[in-house]
Amino acid sequence: MDRHDPTRMQAIDNAWPEADALVYDAGVKARTDHLYEKVKSVVTPMEWPLHAPLIDAINRLKVERDAVILAHNYMTADIFHTVGDIMGDSLKLAQEAAKTEARVIVQAGVHFMAETAKILSPEKTVLIPDERAGCSLAASITGANVGAIREAYPDYPIVTYVNTSAEVKAYSDICCTSSNAVQVVEAIAAEWNTDTVILIPDEYLAKNVASQTGIRILTWKGSCEVHEQFTVEDIEALRAAHPEAMIITHPECPPDVLKAADFAGSTGAMAAYVKDHQPQTAILITECSMSDNVAVENPGVNFVKPCNLCPHMKRITLRGIYEALRDMKHEVHVDPLIAERAKASVDAMLALPSLGKPPAFDTSKPAVSIPYVSV
C-alpha cells in the first residue's frame, strides 16, 4: 500500500485509540529495554514504566505516519535519546529539516523551530506538540519592528537570529544561529561592503559576536529568559565550589559571564567540547536538560547542573508528541508569501560554507559595548 494513501492513514486512525491504554507490559518492555539502557544514567527505574509505553507508541506511530522527530538539545533525555531522529542545535535541525524525505516533521522544540522546518519544507506536514511553546527572544520583536529598522538604517544589512518568527525572518537579509553568527556577520559585511551590521534581537549574542570581530554591530534589546539569568557571581561561586570543573557557557549569556568561563559556544559547540576534552567535571551554563543529554553520551564526565529551565521547551512532552502524531494535530502553517521571503533569509545562511565543528567564542577577548537600534 502507498505510504501516503489516505485510506492507509484512515486505517491507522481507526486502530490507534486502542493504544491509548499505554501500559508497561512485557511487549513494551521487550521493545524498549535497549532504549532504557541508553538513558538509565539520567532516567530512574521508577520513571521508566511511565515513559516506555509512550516511547513505544511514538516509535511505532512514526513509522506508520512516515514521520521524523527533530529534537533540540534542550529536550528532556526521555525525548532526546529515545524518540528523536535528528538531534542537535538550531543550525543542525534547520539543515536536516531541509533534507529529510519524511512526509511529516514533528518539532520537539519551540514554535520558531517548527516554522523554520515548515519554511524549508513547505510540502511537508509540520507538527508541534504544544502550540504554546514560544520563546522570549522571538516574542521580543515583530516584522513591523524590522521594517522600521530597515527604513531607519537602509545602508546596513539586517541579520536576524533564527530564534524569531517567520515574519521577522522575512524582513531580514540573512539569518544566523549561535553556531555561525560570527561567520554570518562577517560574510554579510563583506557582501554589502560595509563596516556595520545590524544583529537582532538578542542583545547578548550581539555583544558577544561584537567581541569576536572587527565589524561594528548594532542590536535590539531582546534576551533569552533562561540565559540572561546567569551572573558572574554564579560563575565565581561554582568555580569556588568545583575548582576542577570546566565551565562552559552559551553566547546568549551576558558577556561578563562568558569572560568568566573556560569555553563558550552554541549548544552544538558545548556538546562537542565535552566530547573532545572529557573533563573530570563539566558545568554547562545553559538550559537544564542539556546536561542530561550530554551526560548520556559522556559517561566518564561528572556534571554539575546549575539549573535554569526554559518554560517553553518544557511544554514539549512525550505525551504531547504522542498525541500530536496520533491525531495529526497542531499543524504549523506559514503564510506562503512570508515563507518565501523568510526562506531566502534562511537559505542565505545555509548557503555559507560549512563550518564543520561549531566554533568557539574566544572568552579571552575583551567585552564590547554596542549601540541599540531604536525605531
Ligand code: SF4
Ligand atoms: S532557551 Fe531561551 S532562546 Fe531558547 S527557546 Fe527558551 S527562551 Fe527562547
